[in-house]
Amino acid sequence: MTMQEKLSEYARLAVVTGLAVIPGQEVMISASVDVADFVRLVVEQAYAAGASDVVVEWLDSEITKLRYRHSYMEKISQCPEWTSLMRNTMAQRKAAFLSIRSDDPRVLADVDPKKPAAAQKASRNACGPFVEAHRNGTMPWCIVGAASPKWAKAVFPDLPEQEALDRLWDAIFQTARVNTGDAVAAWETHREEFQKRIAWLNEQGFDALHYQNSLGTDLTVGLLPGGIWCGGGTSTADGRWHFVNLPTEEVFTAPHRERTEGTVYSSMPLNFNGSLIDEFYLTFEKGRVVDFGAKQGEEVLRSILEMDEGAKYLGECALVPYDSPISNLGILFYNTLYDENASCHLAVGSGISEAVEGGTTKSREELLELGVNDSLTHVDFMFGTADLAITGIRPDGTRVPVFQNGNWAF
Amino acid sequence: MTMQEKLSEYARLAVVTGLAVIPGQEVMISASVDVADFVRLVVEQAYAAGASDVVVEWLDSEITKLRYRHSYMEKISQCPEWTSLMRNTMAQRKAAFLSIRSDDPRVLADVDPKKPAAAQKASRNACGPFVEAHRNGTMPWCIVGAASPKWAKAVFPDLPEQEALDRLWDAIFQTARVNTGDAVAAWETHREEFQKRIAWLNEQGFDALHYQNSLGTDLTVGLLPGGIWCGGGTSTADGRWHFVNLPTEEVFTAPHRERTEGTVYSSMPLNFNGSLIDEFYLTFEKGRVVDFGAKQGEEVLRSILEMDEGAKYLGECALVPYDSPISNLGILFYNTLYDENASCHLAVGSGISEAVEGGTTKSREELLELGVNDSLTHVDFMFGTADLAITGIRPDGTRVPVFQNGNWAF
Numbered sequence: 104m105t106m107q108e109k110l111s112e113y114a115r116l117a118v119v120t121g122l123a124v125i126p127g128q129e130v131m132i133s134a135s136v137d138v139a140d141f142v143r144l145v146v147e148q149a150y151a152a153g154a155s156d157v158v159v160e161w162l163d164s165e166i167t168k169l170r171y172r173h174s175y176m177e178k179i180s181q182c183p184e185w186t187s188l189m190r191n192t193m194a195q196r197k198a199a200f201l202s203i204r205s206d207d208p209r210v211l212a213d214v215d216p217k218k219p220a221a222a223q224k225a226s227r228n229a230c231g232p233f234v235e236a237h238r239n240g241t242m243p244w245c246i247v248g249a250a251s252p253k254w255a256k257a258v259f260p261d262l263p264e265q266e267a268l269d270r271l272w273d274a275i276f277q278t279a280r281v282n283t284g285d286a287v288a289a290w291e292t293h294r295e296e297f298q299k300r301i302a303w304l305n306e307q308g309f310d311a312l313h314y315q316n317s318l319g320t321d322l323t324v325g326l327l328p329g330g331i332w333c334g335g336g337t338s339t340a341d342g343r344w345h346f347v348n349l350p351t352e353e354v355f356t357a358p359h360r361e362r363t364e365g366t367v368y369s370s371m372p373l374n375f376n377g378s379l380i381d382e383f384y385l386t387f388e389k390g391r392v393v394d395f396g397a398k399q400g401e402e403v404l405r406s407i408l409e410m411d412e413g414a415k416y417l418g419e420c421a422l423v424p425y426d427s428p429i430s431n432l433g434i435l436f437y438n439t440l441y442d443e444n445a446s447c448h449l450a451v452g453s454g455i456s457e458a459v460e461g462g463t464t465k466s467r468e469e470l471l472e473l474g475v476n477d478s479l480t481h482v483d484f485m486f487g488t489a490d491l492a493i494t495g496i497r498p499d500g501t502r503v504p505v506f507q508n509g510n511w512a513f
Numbered sequence: 514m515t516m517q518e519k520l521s522e523y524a525r526l527a528v529v530t531g532l533a534v535i536p537g538q539e540v541m542i543s544a545s546v547d548v549a550d551f552v553r554l555v556v557e558q559a560y561a562a563g564a565s566d567v568v569v570e571w572l573d574s575e576i577t578k579l580r581y582r583h584s585y586m587e588k589i590s591q592c593p594e595w596t597s598l599m600r601n602t603m604a605q606r607k608a609a610f611l612s613i614r615s616d617d618p619r620v621l622a623d624v625d626p627k628k629p630a631a632a633q634k635a636s637r638n639a640c641g642p643f644v645e646a647h648r649n650g651t652m653p654w655c656i657v658g659a660a661s662p663k664w665a666k667a668v669f670p671d672l673p674e675q676e677a678l679d680r681l682w683d684a685i686f687q688t689a690r691v692n693t694g695d696a697v698a699a700w701e702t703h704r705e706e707f708q709k710r711i712a713w714l715n716e717q718g719f720d721a722l723h724y725q726n727s728l729g730t731d732l733t734v735g736l737l738p739g740g741i742w743c744g745g746g747t748s749t750a751d752g753r754w755h756f757v758n759l760p761t762e763e764v765f766t767a768p769h770r771e772r773t774e775g776t777v778y779s780s781m782p783l784n785f786n787g788s789l790i791d792e793f794y795l796t797f798e799k800g801r802v803v804d805f806g807a808k809q810g811e812e813v814l815r816s817i818l819e820m821d822e823g824a825k826y827l828g829e830c831a832l833v834p835y836d837s838p839i840s841n842l843g844i845l846f847y848n849t850l851y852d853e854n855a856s857c858h859l860a861v862g863s864g865i866s867e868a869v870e871g872g873t874t875k876s877r878e879e880l881l882e883l884g885v886n887d888s889l890t891h892v893d894f895m896f897g898t899a900d901l902a903i904t905g906i907r908p909d910g911t912r913v914p915v916f917q918n919g920n921w922a923f
Contacts, residue, residue, distance in 0.1 A: 136546040136571060143575050150583035157580065158593065161546060161571035165553045170567065173560035183568065185599035192594065 114144040116286040121245030122199035123345035126153030129198035133160040137251040164210040171218035180221040182229035194236035200244040207253035208437030211377025216406040219376040227479040240340035278350040297335025304332040309495040316491045318368040325362020352444040355421035357458035359474035361390035371485040378403045413478025419450035425509030447487030452478040524554035526696040531655030532609035533755035536563030539608035543570040547661040581628035590631040592639035604646035610654040617663035618847035621787035650750035688760040707745025714742040719905040726901040728778040735772020762854040765831035767868035770886040771800035781895040784847040823888025829860035835919030857897030862888040
């Protein structure tokens with residue numbers, strides 16, 4: 104396959120497997136101006152799939168950075184009316200939404216983290232219907248990556264620009280199974296593998312998971328009674344299967360918000376809004392973070408945890424084998440879409456509503472009542488290692504190995 | 514000066530001389546994703562000038578072209594609500610508006626011209642307050658050019674991509690007087706030269722101009738009684754001077770819509786929506802085009818003249834010396850912002866409201882009453898030559914040379 108063929112196949116994968124676009128549907132794309140060439144290919148594929156219109160929300164993190172530096176907090180903490188109008192209108196029209204991620208992971212490194220946090224909070228508040236439509240499946244959505252020169256430079260700092268860019272695209276194609284020639288078919292196969300793992304986990308009916316490794320992690324995550332393990336795609340409100348992340352290697356559920364105890368140590372740096380947080384730990388009591396620290400980016404970590412009360416509780420617990428195709432690439436992407444699929448991870452913030460029966464149509468209040476966390480934010484962090492052991496604990500106290508030496512034990 | 518210094522100085526010129534940004538003012542920029550690097554420099558300069566916030570409306574003509582090809586006429590003939598909300602809100606907040614032009618001149622060449630026409634009409638109808646704020650000076654605006662690879666390729670088809678791009682930037686810097694080292698100061702000097710020409714022309718009180726050259730042009734353009742010659746910038750509603758076009762070399766006024774007689778022959782090709790019209794003529798009787806022809810693009814010329822009744826009358830009459838800095842470059846830019854400043858030109862379509870006292874606050878109906886043409890369109894075309902003679906005719910019949918051999922006679 105030529106580079107152009109791979110890019111087109113990858114664009115087709117995003118439209119068909121990621122968004123499950125149907126004829127007549129509108130498509131909204133959020134992407135950086137740095138990857139305009141790839142965005143054009145996605146737009147072509149969207150029309151080829153029968154989209155009636157494609158709306159692009161262009162982003163530029165360099166300009167966003169200038170705004171955080173020079174504009175006033177008063178401006179930054181307001182979401183522009185036209186942005187919320189566009190997002191909420193597209194949600195109301197049941198458009199499909201593709202988010203293309205390509206940012207330089209360090210772009211906001213020297214920006215006061217209060218600024219992006221304020222902007223994000225404003226956006227969440229103003230774009231409620233948009234966020235809600237993601238959750239309840241009326242707006243099918245998907246996140247994919249695209250290589251930009253600055254991201255490539257961060258991942259391969261020692262390579263010349265074009266070589267770094269080619270290497271990053273190649274890694275993206277590998278993780279997206281584009282090199283198979285028919286990525287859409289490859290993801291259908293991948294989905295079947297997911298179903299097997301999920302079926303086993305759901306049969307076990309674990310009450311909690313206990314994590315332990317040599318970094319010092321010793322954490323018990325209490326699960327929801329009757330909680331559902333998910334992964335390998337999800338269903339739109341009208342019953343069409345699609346993948347919300349491409350790639351994805353994770354099997355995940357929502358923990359009970361008040362039943363996590365112990366300490367977890369990160370195993371990979373976390374890029375949050377352009378700032379790196381590295382070598383950090385979180386200590387939980389009754390589900391709530393009561394202590395934390397970081398060798399790098401502690402203030403950024405604090406800004407995450409202080410966004411609201413729910414940001415101090417877990418919303419997701421995800422299992423990824425250490426030998427996953429992504430971690431085997433041996434590349435630190437500095438991008439959660441990829442890095443979270445290279446390692447077991449947890450997320451603070453809003454909980455996975457699919458983890459309870461009929462959850463996507465329940466209100467946030469009903470979910471909270473059941474133990475599913477609520478927050479304006481959702482931030483994944485990686486802590487999987489080669490020696491991670493995970494033990495499932497049944498309601499009767501029986502202990503079942505889930506992970507041994509970083510990989511599936513069954 | 515390094516390339517980066519030139520780009521920064523050009524960005525400063527756009528913000529200071531083009532928009533006259535004042536501290537606390539918001540700035541809106543409309544630009545193609547192809548010139549994101551330059552847009553970032555403009556954003557920096559806007560904040561340096563004290564802008565409180567900068568909003569960028571990103572465009573991509575490749576995606577626009579895909580939309581015209583694949584989306585429905587029903588969608589295309591609606592301006593998205595969020596686009597009009599953004600533009601009209603920024604107009605209402607008295608933001609400054611910079612339009613950066615960088616498009617491939619042929620990008621829409623093989624698109625059904627009804628599609629862009631429908632989109633343009635929808636946008637004009639939905640963005641009334643935005644358009645009106647341009648006209649009445651409450652939203653200071655400016656148009657500048659920026660070199661994109663595709664535009665450069667059209668201007669220098671025989672050069673390799675990077676060389677073509679460098680040559681086009683160099684031409685842009687020359688026309689913008691960036692190479693002087695202090696472009697803002699150079700435009701202050703340029704403005705003083707304009708004032709002298711304008712003062713002289715306004716003193717003469719010409720009733721008509723008579724144009725003659727060896728291409729066959731023999732045209733008398735009747736002027737407005739008390740009509741005002743403009744050029745070298747304009748004033749915002751609150752009295753700050755700025756240039757709406759950078760570059761500009763033209764001194765211009767609105768002709769009386771019903772008093773043009775004779776024939777004018779084009780001297781340069783005209784690029785209209787990605788199609789070229791070349792070697793054409795227009796014959797006028799009582800101001801109205803009664804005959805026309807073109808060796809190339811006659812149908813496109815016809816579509817311009819048939820857009821509405823006002824498209825058959827002149828709205829602008831502009832004087833540009835044959836030895837202008839832009840025509841001396843010897844480059845056909847295929848972009849009216851530049852090409853109209855290389856040659857004496859006329860425009861069919863809507864008339865210049867500043868050409869009558871207090872015109873910017875008069876309604877289109879009042880202006881029409883005074884003889885200023887009205888139309889949905891405004892298309893400039895170039896006819897200046899090295900042997901063009903222009904004679905001013907006073908109300909008493911006295912004849913005064915205005916141009917001799919293509920250049921100012923005074």
